[in-house]
Amino acid sequence: MDVIRSLGEISLGSRLKRVSDTLMKQTQELYTDQNIDFDPYLFPAFYNIVKREQTTNNELIDALKTSQPAVTQTIKKLELRGLIDLTPDPIDKRKKTISPTPTGTKLFQRLSPIWEILDRTVKEFTQLQSDSLLAHIDHFEQALRSGTLMQTVKERIQKELTIEIKTHEPSLSKAFYDLNIEWLETYFYVEDFDREVLSKPQQYILDPGGHIFYAIEGGITLGTVALKRIEDNLFELTKMAVSPEARGKGVGQKLMQHCIGFAKEENWKALLLYSNRILENAIHIYRKYGFEEIPVEPDSPYERSNIKMYLPLN
Amino acid sequence: MDVIRSLGEISLGSRLKRVSDTLMKQTQELYTDQNIDFDPYLFPAFYNIVKREQTTNNELIDALKTSQPAVTQTIKKLELRGLIDLTPDPIDKRKKTISPTPTGTKLFQRLSPIWEILDRTVKEFTQLQSDSLLAHIDHFEQALRSGTLMQTVKERIQKELTIEIKTHEPSLSKAFYDLNIEWLETYFYVEDFDREVLSKPQQYILDPGGHIFYAIEGGITLGTVALKRIEDNLFELTKMAVSPEARGKGVGQKLMQHCIGFAKEENWKALLLYSNRILENAIHIYRKYGFEEIPVEPDSPYERSNIKMYLPLN
DNA sequence: TATATTTGAATAAGCACTTATATAATTAGT
DNA sequence: ACTAATTATATAAGTGCTTATTCAAATATA
Numbered sequence: 001m002d003v004i005r006s007l008g009e010i011s012l013g014s015r016l017k018r019v020s021d022t023l024m025k026q027t028q029e030l031y032t033d034q035n036i037d038f039d040p041y042l043f044p045a046f047y048n049i050v051k052r053e054q055t056t057n058n059e060l061i062d063a064l065k066t067s068q069p070a071v072t073q074t075i076k077k078l079e080l081r082g083l084i085d086l087t088p089d090p091i092d093k094r095k096k097t098i099s100p101t102p103t104g105t106k107l108f109q110r111l112s113p114i115w116e117i118l119d120r121t122v123k124e125f126t127q128l129q130s131d132s133l134l135a136h137i138d139h140f141e142q143a144l145r146s147g148t149l150m151q152t153v154k155e156r157i158q159k160e161l162t163i164e165i166k167t168h169e170p171s172l173s174k175a176f177y178d179l180n181i182e183w184l185e186t187y188f189y190v191e192d193f194d195r196e197v198l199s200k201p202q203q204y205i206l207d208p209g210g211h212i213f214y215a216i217e218g219g220i221t222l223g224t225v226a227l228k229r230i231e232d233n234l235f236e237l238t239k240m241a242v243s244p245e246a247r248g249k250g251v252g253q254k255l256m257q258h259c260i261g262f263a264k265e266e267n268w269k270a271l272l273l274y275s276n277r278i279l280e281n282a283i284h285i286y287r288k289y290g291f292e293e294i295p296v297e298p299d300s301p302y303e304r305s306n307i308k309m310y311l312p313l314n
Numbered sequence: 315m316d317v318i319r320s321l322g323e324i325s326l327g328s329r330l331k332r333v334s335d336t337l338m339k340q341t342q343e344l345y346t347d348q349n350i351d352f353d354p355y356l357f358p359a360f361y362n363i364v365k366r367e368q369t370t371n372n373e374l375i376d377a378l379k380t381s382q383p384a385v386t387q388t389i390k391k392l393e394l395r396g397l398i399d400l401t402p403d404p405i406d407k408r409k410k411t412i413s414p415t416p417t418g419t420k421l422f423q424r425l426s427p428i429w430e431i432l433d434r435t436v437k438e439f440t441q442l443q444s445d446s447l448l449a450h451i452d453h454f455e456q457a458l459r460s461g462t463l464m465q466t467v468k469e470r471i472q473k474e475l476t477i478e479i480k481t482h483e484p485s486l487s488k489a490f491y492d493l494n495i496e497w498l499e500t501y502f503y504v505e506d507f508d509r510e511v512l513s514k515p516q517q518y519i520l521d522p523g524g525h526i527f528y529a530i531e532g533g534i535t536l537g538t539v540a541l542k543r544i545e546d547n548l549f550e551l552t553k554m555a556v557s558p559e560a561r562g563k564g565v566g567q568k569l570m571q572h573c574i575g576f577a578k579e580e581n582w583k584a585l586l587l588y589s590n591r592i593l594e595n596a597i598h599i600y601r602k603y604g605f606e607e608i609p610v611e612p613d614s615p616y617e618r619s620n621i622k623m624y625l626p627l628n
Numbered sequence: 629t630a631t632a633t634t635t636g637a638a639t640a641a642g643c644a645c646t647t648a649t650a651t652a653a654t655t656a657g658t
Numbered sequence: 659a660c661t662a663a664t665t666a667t668a669t670a671a672g673t674g675c676t677t678a679t680t681c682a683a684a685t686a687t688a
Contacts, residue, residue: 007375007434007435008362008433008437009433009437009440010357010429010432010433011339011357011358012337012436012440013334013341013354013356014334014354014355014357014378015334015336016330016334016337017331017335017338018334018380019329019336020328020330020331020334021329021331023330024327024331027327036526040327040328041328043324043325044325044328047325064328064330066332079491115324115608117323118323119322119323121326122323122324122326123322123446123448124450125325126323126326126446126447127445127447128445128448129445129449131441131442131443131444131447132437132440132441133440133441133442133450133451133454134437134440136447136450137447139447140447146494152592187460190406230474254462262508
């Protein structure tokens with residue numbers, strides 16, 4: 001028997017604290033589960049700091065409705081974690097200006113989709129047709145203690161936030177075209193031949209024995225890559241494109257990993273690719289995965305390439 | 315701007331904790347205000363112990379849904395305050411049996427009506443037509459922070475739990491009769507003459523220059539007392555009766571205090587009273603207020619009296 | 629201009645919980 | 659019957675808040 005529950009509104013204080021503790025603990029477990037080093041107690045302060053871009057201690061006190069030492073202590077923790085920067089105000093030397101570090105902003109971006117799911121799911125689970133606060137608390141605590149709430153959150157994260165690699169199917173042709181055109185428009189220019197190849201992946205990539213892969217998250221295609229057959233066991237990694245919204249999430253690396261794994265399984269001899277030296281980040285990643293620069297042949301098939309890389313397998 | 319409020323369900327944990335803290339603090343203030351030495355954090359454990367009459371540590375852990383050390387620590391505090399007794403179990407020497415002390419039971423009785431008001435008022439203030447938990451929390455926090463909730467609680471305590479002394483008016487005649495008859499039936503027996511006097515207070519007490527007072531709490535008459543004129547400045551304290559439900563609340567003492575104060579203001583010489591030695595508690599209180607025993611006259615007007623007491627004023 | 633007051637932030641200590649661990653007493657297993 | 663496992667409670671240390679106090683810089687006041 002849960003006596004606190006039956007005590008009614010007098011024990012509401014203890015009740016609320018108990019529910020808060022449970023929720024915090026489960027949220028902490030969720031972060032750990034997702035391999036994210038974050039503390040739910042830091043959330044309100046952190047969220048505020050990142051959203052405002054630049055804050056002061058006093059603004060936070062006002063926003064969080066907690067005591068000044070609580071804010072000072074929380075900021076200290078955030079600073080220790082390297083998520084925020086504290087710089088003394090040049091005019092008023094007592095003040096400190098609080099702003100997120102690049103690490104902080106990055107973590108924020110990583111956490112945002114999880115928070116969105118958490119928010120949505122909690123909202124769903126806390127909906128109840130009742131005019132009594134206690135009934136709502138009961139209902140919520142039940143959802144928490146039974147574990148169904150966090151179970152649902154995890155399932156949704158799994159479903160919506162896991163990047164999954166799919167092989168080509170006709171319905172993905174449009175994504176293949178769009179992603180690559182966007183990429184070309186950003187870094188180079190689109191030629192008629194590009195449009196021709198990209199609009200007919202079957203004819204230009206698959207039929208000659210190649211493969212196309214897609215990175216899909218929650219039904220949205222974030223990136224694509226193709227493996228074009230050169231010889232029976234030598235393939236060219238090409239047509240890699242990641243949607244602008246998804247950049248920085250490691251989509252390109254996921255596609256790369258998949259291609260290398262696939263190539264190894266097929267017992268191919270090697271992979272090669274053509275790129276351009278201005279794409280420093282991309283080349284850095286190619287090197288990371290073991291590609292090594294080799295001379296570009298004089299009759300290179302690509303005008304915009306000025307570097308050729310090679311990855312021997314096995 | 316209250317950013318936590320606008321953060322939505324992700325910050326629900328922080329929100330709940332904040333509301334809990336505020337509620338606990340305000341409840342503590344309420345107790346202090348009422349001159350009651352109690353701690354709202356002890357409530358769930360204390361309530362359980364008193365209600366069950368006898369418990370064990372383990373039962374409490376199960377009931378309160380908190381950790382074992384939390385229970386052990388809370389019990390320790392209750393013991394330090396003298397509200398509970400911890401006796402080792404004679405069979406299993408590891409176990410401790412927890413039971414309320416008389417002081418604990420007394421405090422519980424004193425607190426119960428306050429808890430009833432608190433419960434009722436919180437229930438009222440937390441009623442809201444909304445299916446969202448967050449909206450309920452918002453609504454409740456508003457009521458807490460604005461102070462209206464506790465203001466209402468205090469007003470109700472003042473109105474319902476303050477014992478107030480009123481002078482006679484015809485509508486109170488029935489209470490005068492009922493309270494005294496109940497008292498007589500309990501301790502002695504009711505004679506016809508008693509019924510005659512008690513049913514006609516105007517004729518027997520007031521018209522000859524006497525007074526009747528009532529102790530009233532929340533519209534309920536808890537006790538009564540009469541001052542019967544013997545001489546112009548000598549009055550007899552008589553017809554004191556307290557309803558069985560209200561015994562132990564100090565109603566008799568309140569009436570006594572009022573009578574003495576009244577007598578002093580009227581510049582009377584003295585008060586006297588007749589009682590019976592079997593009513594030890596009553597006589598103890600009379601002595602406490604300064605009454606001293608004097609010989610009973612041979613022609614005492616009361617058959618059931620065997621002690622006469624006298625209180626000189628000024 | 630010198631002193632008093634206010635303000636922003638830090639520190640200390642306390643409180644109610646937590647987890648981890650220790651210390652008994654009791655029960656189970658062979 | 660004797661060791662091993664379990665159970666009941668206590669203690670220690672940590673966490674996130676609190677209030678009270680301290681300290682330094684800025685502002686007000688005379």
